Amino acid sequence: AQSVTQLDSHVSVSEGTPVLLRCNYSSSYSPSLFWYVQHPNKGLQLLLKYTSAATLVKGINGFEAEFKKSETSFHLTKPSAHMSDAAEYFCVVSGGNRDDKIIFGKGTRLHILP
Amino acid sequence: KAGVTQTPRYLIKTRGQQVTLSCSPISGHRSVSWYQQTPGQGLQFLFEYFSETQRNKGNFPGRFSGRQFSNSRSEMNVSTLELGDSALYLCASSPLAGGLSGEQFFGPGTRLTVL
Numbered sequence: 224a225q226s227v228t229q230l231d232s233h234v235s236v237s238e239g240t241p242v243l244l245r246c247n248y249s250s251s252y253s254p255s256l257f258w259y260v261q262h263p264n265k266g267l268q269l270l271l272k273y274t275s276a277a278t279l280v281k282g283i284n285g286f287e288a289e290f291k292k293s294e295t296s297f298h299l300t301k302p303s304a305h306m307s308d309a310a311e312y313f314c315v316v317s318g319g320n321r322d323d324k325i326i327f328g329k330g331t332r333l334h335i336l337p
Numbered sequence: 338k339a340g341v342t343q344t345p346r347y348l349i350k351t352r353g354q355q356v357t358l359s360c361s362p363i364s365g366h367r368s369v370s371w372y373q374q375t376p377g378q379g380l381q382f383l384f385e386y387f388s389e390t391q392r393n394k395g396n397f398p399g400r401f402s403g404r405q406f407s408n409s410r411s412e413m414n415v416s417t418l419e420l421g422d423s424a425l426y427l428c429a430s431s432p433l434a435g436g437l438s439g440e441q442f443f444g445p446g447t448r449l450t451v452l
Contacts, residue, residue, distance in 0.1 A: 255438045255439075257440075259443075264445075265445065266340075266341070266427065266443035266445045266446060267429075267443040268443070269440045269441070272439075272440060274438070274439075313380060317437045317438050324382055324393065324395055324396075324437075325370075325382050325437040326382075327372075327379055327380035327381070327382075328379070329379045330379060330380075
């Protein structure tokens with residue numbers, strides 16, 4: 224069985240400061256892990272994905288995430304927040320097995336303070 | 338390349354009615370997945386189709402059904418609508434057979450309101 228937990232429903236950071244969005248997962252198999260972003264009134268867009276290659280994954284717009292198997296975590300980070308980063312972020316786990324479902328976290332809304 | 342398109346964008350129905358939503362994937366994509374997004378439950382997987390076959394299904398009642406046509410376009414049907422079916426329904430396409438394991442490209446969604 225799979226599950227994903229986003230530890231914070233809201234995160235507020237000042238523009239220019241680091242961003243950390245936390246995600247823990249559970250999976251019976253080697254999972255595929257993703258971060259998607261959803262801007263208001265827009266569809267979801269893939270930020271980055273982990274599929275058992277390098278544990279540090281670089282994505283678009285300066286975001287990156289580190290896969291830590293021992294901690295079952297896949298936290299999303301960005302060194303310096305920009306106003307345009309204000310959005311909702313979803314951590315997603317997919318087992319890749321035919322019987323496994325794709326599970327979305329509840330989402331973290333990122334607020335950027337001027 | 339055009340993105341994923343969903344029609345209609347907004348829909349208002351009453352309890353007991355049925356509704357059909359349409360999704361056109363990105364050209365060349367053969368995998369189409371459907372999701373329901375609500376404030377309370379978040380994003381939940383409904384089903385995935387590839388080459389006109391349902392490959393995977395989420396935990397939704399049988400009132401929710403779908404199909405995929407030979408041109409990869411997909412429809413989702415909800416019968417006997419309930420108030421709780423009010424949601425944003427998202428469609429996503431992928432070029433891969435294992436669409437759920439790779440990048441998915443999402444449409445803007447159909448906002449369904451059930452009165």
